[in-house]
Amino acid sequence: MSSITDYERMPDVAEAERRGLAQEMQRLWETGPGVRGWLSTVDHKEIGLRYIVTAFAFLIAGGVEALIFRLQLAGPNEHLLTPEQYDQLFTVHGMTMIFLYAGPVLSGFSNYLWPLLLGARDMALPRLNALSYWIYLCAGVFLYAAFAIGFGPNDGWFNYVPLAARAFNGGPNIDFYALGMILLGISTTVGAINFIVTFLRMRAPGMTINRVPILIWGTLTASAANVFAIPAVSLAFFLLWMDRNLGTHFFDTAAGGQALLWQHLFWMFGHPWVYAIVLPAMGMVSDGLPVFCRRPLVGAPAVALATVATMVLGFGVWVHHMFATGLPTISLSFFSAASIIIALPSAVGVFAWLATIWTGRPVFTTAFLFFASFILLFTIGGVSGFMTGSLPVDWQLTDTYFVVAHIHYVLIGINVFPVAGAIYFWFPKFTGRMLDERLGRWNFWLMFAGFNIGFFPMHIAGLLGMPRRIYTYADGMGWDWVNLTITAGSFVFAFGVLLLIANVVRSVKAGRFAGANPWDAPTLEWATSSPPPPYNFVVIPTVGGAHPLWEDRLGTEGETSHTRAGLVLDHGREAIGTTPVDAEPNVILKMPGDSLSPLCLALAATALFVGLLLLAWWLVALSLLGIGASILVWLWPRARLGETAGGAHV
Amino acid sequence: MSDAAIRPHAELPVGAIGSRASGWWAMIFTIFTEGSLFAYLLFSYYYIAAQPHLPGTFPQGGVPSLALALPNTIVLLISSGFVAWAQTGVERNDKKRLALGLLIGCLLGIVFLIVQYFEWAGKSFPLASSPYSSLYFVVTGFHMAHVVVGVLVLAALWFWSRRGYFNNVRFAHVHIGAIYWHFVDAVWIAVFFTFYITPLLGLGA
Ligand code: HEM
Numbered sequence: 001m002s003s004i005t006d007y008e009r010m011p012d013v014a015e016a017e018r019r020g021l022a023q024e025m026q027r028l029w030e031t032g033p034g035v036r037g038w039l040s041t042v043d044h045k046e047i048g049l050r051y052i053v054t055a056f057a058f059l060i061a062g063g064v065e066a067l068i069f070r071l072q073l074a075g076p077n078e079h080l081l082t083p084e085q086y087d088q089l090f091t092v093h094g095m096t097m098i099f100l101y102a103g104p105v106l107s108g109f110s111n112y113l114w115p116l117l118l119g120a121r122d123m124a125l126p127r128l129n130a131l132s133y134w135i136y137l138c139a140g141v142f143l144y145a146a147f148a149i150g151f152g153p154n155d156g157w158f159n160y161v162p163l164a165a166r167a168f169n170g171g172p173n174i175d176f177y178a179l180g181m182i183l184l185g186i187s188t189t190v191g192a193i194n195f196i197v198t199f200l201r202m203r204a205p206g207m208t209i210n211r212v213p214i215l216i217w218g219t220l221t222a223s224a225a226n227v228f229a230i231p232a233v234s235l236a237f238f239l240l241w242m243d244r245n246l247g248t249h250f251f252d253t254a255a256g257g258q259a260l261l262w263q264h265l266f267w268m269f270g271h272p273w274v275y276a277i278v279l280p281a282m283g284m285v286s287d288g289l290p291v292f293c294r295r296p297l298v299g300a301p302a303v304a305l306a307t308v309a310t311m312v313l314g315f316g317v318w319v320h321h322m323f324a325t326g327l328p329t330i331s332l333s334f335f336s337a338a339s340i341i342i343a344l345p346s347a348v349g350v351f352a353w354l355a356t357i358w359t360g361r362p363v364f365t366t367a368f369l370f371f372a373s374f375i376l377l378f379t380i381g382g383v384s385g386f387m388t389g390s391l392p393v394d395w396q397l398t399d400t401y402f403v404v405a406h407i408h409y410v411l412i413g414i415n416v417f418p419v420a421g422a423i424y425f426w427f428p429k430f431t432g433r434m435l436d437e438r439l440g441r442w443n444f445w446l447m448f449a450g451f452n453i454g455f456f457p458m459h460i461a462g463l464l465g466m467p468r469r470i471y472t473y474a475d476g477m478g479w480d481w482v483n484l485t486i487t488a489g490s491f492v493f494a495f496g497v498l499l500l501i502a503n504v505v506r507s508v509k510a511g512r513f514a515g516a517n518p519w520d521a522p523t524l525e526w527a528t529s530s531p532p533p534p535y536n537f538v539v540i541p542t543v544g545g546a547h548p549l550w551e552d553r554l555g556t557e558g559e560t561s562h563t564r565a566g567l568v569l570d571h572g573r574e575a576i577g578t579t580p581v582d583a584e585p586n587v588i589l590k591m592p593g594d595s596l597s598p599l600c601l602a603l604a605a606t607a608l609f610v611g612l613l614l615l616a617w618w619l620v621a622l623s624l625l626g627i628g629a630s631i632l633v634w635l636w637p638r639a640r641l642g643e644t645a646g647g648a649h650v
Numbered sequence: 651m652s653d654a655a656i657r658p659h660a661e662l663p664v665g666a667i668g669s670r671a672s673g674w675w676a677m678i679f680t681i682f683t684e685g686s687l688f689a690y691l692l693f694s695y696y697y698i699a700a701q702p703h704l705p706g707t708f709p710q711g712g713v714p715s716l717a718l719a720l721p722n723t724i725v726l727l728i729s730s731g732f733v734a735w736a737q738t739g740v741e742r743n744d745k746k747r748l749a750l751g752l753l754i755g756c757l758l759g760i761v762f763l764i765v766q767y768f769e770w771a772g773k774s775f776p777l778a779s780s781p782y783s784s785l786y787f788v789v790t791g792f793h794m795a796h797v798v799v800g801v802l803v804l805a806a807l808w809f810w811s812r813r814g815y816f817n818n819v820r821f822a823h824v825h826i827g828a829i830y831w832h833f834v835d836a837v838w839i840a841v842f843f844t845f846y847i848t849p850l851l852g853l854g855a
Contacts, residue, residue, distance in 0.1 A: 007819050008661040013653045124672040189683055197675040205656070227679055231687035239694070242788065247778030250694065250785075256707065257781045258698055265690060542656050559655070566656055576662075577670055585658040587670040632806065637815045637823050642665015645817035 119204025218283025293360025377413025402462025454489025
């Protein structure tokens with residue numbers, strides 16, 4: 001245990017109960033005390049929870065905005081909001097839900113769960129993980145600062161030019177939006193890279209590629225898509241900012257630029273992004289639902305492959321958002337066909353979940369209800385998507401409330417419901433306590449009923465011809481009762497979400513104790529205590545199958561998993577690196593400790609964007625220096641991390 | 651419990667080891683995302699280039715001259731060669747060669763930037779004059795920003811090499827920085843082809 005200067009080592013094997021081992025691990029992995037510790041922690045569990053809490057704050061904000069504009073639309077000719085206020089509210093609502101809630105909340109779950117599911121000590125790049133959170137927080141504050149001072153984005157979340165050009169929108173609204181989105185894109189990108197590297201390098205020994213939980217596939221696929229897709233939107237917003245502030249002519253049709261270039265760049269990103277905010281949620285259902293059916297997921301390999309296939313196809317459908325733009329029919333037909341084919345892999349998932357329930361012995365917990373109802377909502381959202389994916393129908397329905405119904409069935413159905421289920425399922429792991437099941441039933445039924453009462457009639461409003469994004473309507477259009485129903489249902493739904501939050505707040509202190517594995521679930525996160533210690537596992541688990549904790553009843557395919565005995569890595573903060581496909585150990589990784597560099601870098605990056613917003617070049621220059629300095633300190637080669645000649649010192 | 655099922659077959663290397671370092675993988679995917687960024691930039695160029703234009707506006711000022719751009723391309727390629735030479739040097743524990751290769755690579759990067767400055771200064775049009783000028787300055791500007799970062803990376807690596815941080819086992823930093831530099835050079839080939847060669851082939855005219 002003294003100083004090691006050699007470059008190679010055979011790690012010890014020991015029982016998890018070995019005396020003093022847990023204490024030693026605690027000492028090595030514990031985050032430092034006080035404010036400094038809080039600001040510099042790189043523990044993926046802490047970061048994951050921060051992500052979830054922050055995303056929920058944005059969910060509430062976005063929800064309140066929606067309730068306000070639904071009040072405005074509850075009846076004809078209302079005067080609660082001015083048209084400008086309405087524009088900002090629905091745009092900020094869309095931006096908040098899509099970018100600040102739906103993506104980040106899944107990053108939060110994945111951050112918390114990934115290392116535990118994989119049998120690892122942390123993410124592959126813990127400091128990058130902290131950076132990703134801090135930038136997300138800064139970008140959220142940046143975007144909301146605009147709204148708070150009355151200059152929120154106001155051209156809809158996809159922000160089409162020429163409406164978003166300086167000539168038609170002179171305030172700073174769109175500059176805030178453009179720069180905030182680029183900043184947020186950095187957070188998403190570094191987070192995505194971290195997930196990919198973690199998948200390739202940090203799986204416990206023996207977790208070959210066919211033994212990986214489906215949630216991992218969901219987040220992995222989303223991350224891979226993000227790596228390729230985010231640059232499109234960041235670039236689009238950057239070029240727009242240039243057009244607006246430095247007089248370039250990318251989108252300026254009058255000068256020979258191309259307005260449609262915006263739409264291409266935006267939707268090349270936008271559609272993969274839509275999958276990025278649902279695939280990990282589907283993964284959570286694929287892992288959670290079978291636990292309550294008391295059997296493994298039916299057709300798990302097919303579901304994993306379908307996840308990947310959805311995303312690959314997802315890159316080929318962006319033009320279906322542009323069916324009404326006058327593109328050549330031949331290209332429209334191609335994209336229409338692609339949009340319909342994409343229903344196939346989704347159907348694989350639906351049948352796998354249904355078969356799992358059908359052939360299992362369902363236990364009707366709140367989590368089960370959320371997961372199972374997701375299948376129904378997904379199907380409804382899928383059908384309306386399938387409808388608008390076909391050209392002639394889309395020409396009728398585009399820009400009506402039918403599309404609003406579709407996006408909410410997809411997003412609330414496939415994101416909010418699985419997330420609520422995931423909270424009921426994993427809350428015991430997060431906190432060591434159970435959520436209240438009785439309150440849970442109220443919570444579920446109010447959300448489910450409220451959602452369908454509030455959002456199903458939107459289909460009808462759309463078919464009756466009500467356009468989206470209107471701040472009021474005249475009476476006598478025949479839309480009054482639908483709108484009143486929509487608003488009423490929305491409030492019931494919102495009250496349901498409130499009960500979820502109430503349940504969480506209450507149970508953190510007063511919930512029943514959970515123990516390590518309250519649901520008798522099969523995957524590795526349930527092999528460690530609830531909440532898990534900072535080092536996750538005292539000894540590194542060895543994996544012999546897809547359900548390490550169910551091997552006693554399912555039998556094994558020749559190899560057994562070990563969670564009570566395993567590799568001991570105790571020469572400083574260490575983790576095991578394994579090969580990408582077969583998960584054979586091939587290196588002992590030195591993991592970084594607490595660090596303030598991520599926070600400094602995030603603040604400097606935010607200052608840079610403030611500088612660009614104000615066109616204050618001195619601030620831009622200063623921030624660039626700050627960014628450079630933070631990165632230099634971060635990357636300085638360290639003996640402790642085994643980065644310099646002379647061996648890895650403890 | 652069977653130790654044999656758990657214990658690795660051989661001793662494991664410890665720490666940041668070449669392509670087993672997490673940072674190496676992170677750089678590979680950073681390059682994927684940066685590569686996509688340039689793909690979208692060039693997509694924007696071709697998208698606008700493919701639309702009808704008034705004569706002489708695309709490329710503005712006629713087909714760009716190769717007088718500076720071609721030699722400058724070669725400078726960048728040679729710089730990559732020196733950095734690769736430094737990489738194989740450190741693998742053989744030749745620390746002098748490591749430092750020298752990085753230093754020359756870095757200096758050639760600076761030469762590239764200076765020549766690019768004159769290339770920009772020689773343009774008859776400013777940034778805001780047309781879609782072409784916007785594309786030209788923004789795309790080459792993005793690339794120049796990447797060269798600046800690359801030059802700083804090489805300078806830091808050179809400094810660390812001089813302090814004796816790296817040897818034939820611990821050189822992950824060198825390889826990670828170097829692949830970034832090779833990437834920046836490869837991107838230039840695509841940018842160069844787009845702006846200097848495709849007009850010769852008749853695009854935009
Ligand atoms: C209480 C819950 C919610 C209510 C009552 C609600 C209501 C609405 C309504 C009525 C619109 C249409 C506004 C218009 O076109 O005039 C809208 C737009 C939208 N909503 Fe929601 N919504 C809720 C939650 C969500 C959630 C959870 C998400 C995503 C995860 C979401 C995403 C969107 C998006 C992307 C738009 C489009 C914004 C735009 O047109 O630019 N909403 N919402």
